[in-house]
Amino acid sequence: xxxxxxxxxxxxxxxxxxxxxxxxxxxxxxxxxxxxxxxxxxxxxxxxxxxxxxxxxxxxxxxxxxxxxxxxxxxxxxxxxxxxxxxxxxxxxxxxxxxxxxxxxxxxxxxxxxxxxxxxxxxxxxxxxxxxxxxxxxxxxxxxxxxxxxxxxxxxxxxxxxxxxxxxxxxxxxxxxxxxxxxxxxxxxxxxxxxxxxxxxxxxxxxxxxxxxxxxxxxxxxxxxxxxxxxxxxxxxxxxxxxxxxxxxxxxxxx
Amino acid sequence: xxxxxxxxxxxxxxxxxxxxxxxxxxxxxxxxxxxxxxxxxxxxxxxxxxxxxxxxxxxxxxxxxxxxxxxxxxxxxxxxxxxxxxxxxxxxxxxxxxxxxxxxxxxxxxxxxxxxxxxxxxxxxxxxxxxxxxxxxxxxxxxxxxxxxxxxxxxxxxxxxxxxxxxxxxxxxxxxxxxxxxxxxxxxxxxx
Numbered sequence: 354x355x356x357x358x359x360x361x362x363x364x365x366x367x368x369x370x371x372x373x374x375x376x377x378x379x380x381x382x383x384x385x386x387x388x389x390x391x392x393x394x395x396x397x398x399x400x401x402x403x404x405x406x407x408x409x410x411x412x413x414x415x416x417x418x419x420x421x422x423x424x425x426x427x428x429x430x431x432x433x434x435x436x437x438x439x440x441x442x443x444x445x446x447x448x449x450x451x452x453x454x455x456x457x458x459x460x461x462x463x464x465x466x467x468x469x470x471x472x473x474x475x476x477x478x479x480x481x482x483x484x485x486x487x488x489x490x491x492x493x494x495x496x497x498x499x500x501x502x503x504x505x506x507x508x509x510x511x512x513x514x515x516x517x518x519x520x521x522x523x524x525x526x527x528x529x530x531x532x533x534x535x536x537x538x539x540x541x542x543x544x545x546x547x548x549x550x551x552x553x554x555x556x557x558x559x560x561x562x563x564x565x566x567x568x569x570x571x572x573x574x575x576x577x578x579x580x581x582x583x584x585x586x587x588x589x590x591x592x593x594x595x596x597x598x599x600x601x602x603x604x605x606x607x608x
Numbered sequence: 609x610x611x612x613x614x615x616x617x618x619x620x621x622x623x624x625x626x627x628x629x630x631x632x633x634x635x636x637x638x639x640x641x642x643x644x645x646x647x648x649x650x651x652x653x654x655x656x657x658x659x660x661x662x663x664x665x666x667x668x669x670x671x672x673x674x675x676x677x678x679x680x681x682x683x684x685x686x687x688x689x690x691x692x693x694x695x696x697x698x699x700x701x702x703x704x705x706x707x708x709x710x711x712x713x714x715x716x717x718x719x720x721x722x723x724x725x726x727x728x729x730x731x732x733x734x735x736x737x738x739x740x741x742x743x744x745x746x747x748x749x750x751x752x753x754x755x756x757x758x759x760x761x762x763x764x765x766x767x768x769x770x771x772x773x774x775x776x777x778x779x780x781x782x783x784x785x786x787x788x789x790x791x792x793x794x795x796x797x798x799x800x
Contacts, residue, residue: 364774365756399785412629421619423652424655425615
């Protein structure tokens, strides 16, 4: 791949939106080209800086209640909250009607673009993930030290799960937990990324587990499933797919 | 489905994305009060359209409505901010590099590296000072972590071609990079 082609793909590459082949071609080009390597690194640094330091405005206190009240009164046909300016209400109404038509079309199409989880295991993974978040039972062993978490599983599982930690890359280990999936006891490793929690379910891969990594979305969660070093991994979180893909790549990296 | 059930189901599906909705509205309108108005309005609209929503993931759907509501609000109240015309600006440095297409063996110049210890205030001011159409895509991608596909769907509804969106992302990032590396210290900031 030539420099011009690399530069044209810098953003897609850093955002994890390139297919594997194109990404590999870029990676093959970089060692021999400090300028392109710098371009990639600069963009990667900038994205990381924005993610880590830019303000993420949280909804101010009371907004949830105000929204709820607004929904209730709007639905009851009561006085509707309008945008403050009243001078172009007709224009707004027309715009709304048009937008509604487009949105309805889009919503139906959008449904086809997402895989609704049909398979039992996907549903189980989602259910386990949600349960761990809601039921105050996130970890059995709460420690960011993998030398504490890994031995904890000994005697509780019939396999020894690899436990890694990635604090420098923004994915610190939170702890571990026993869980139950696919009719067997599995390891659940919990990680944090910014304000999001990630569950990594892993157990020995069987012949049923394909080698092709899969990405799914269901119930507002992103899921990445892959096999690595003889283990089947299910990684689930509500972080964006690009971040989750980065994390999955870390899990599969050497080191 | 009873009305109470409908609202409950809507709240269950959509209210978890309130922070995301507020963040996008706040970055577009650059004002707490206005963002509050926009969020309230966008959730009322979303409830109205809810019967047409059949998916299981409402985040991108709600953000689309927030984005459109924000733009409608700006066009009505602060139309000067929605003026386009930045597409014709001078090409950014990245594009020129690509055209030159020469592997430059120049060593890393420390002064042009992005500041690792960049002041968060400086960063926020620089993002807020970006033209609206650059800022919007940047926030959707970096903070809301929407995929290119999800961003394309939002853009399609707004009548913006995907190529334009990707160009805005590249130019927004490039402009931001220039602002942050050229003036490492505190600088006079516009916007926000």
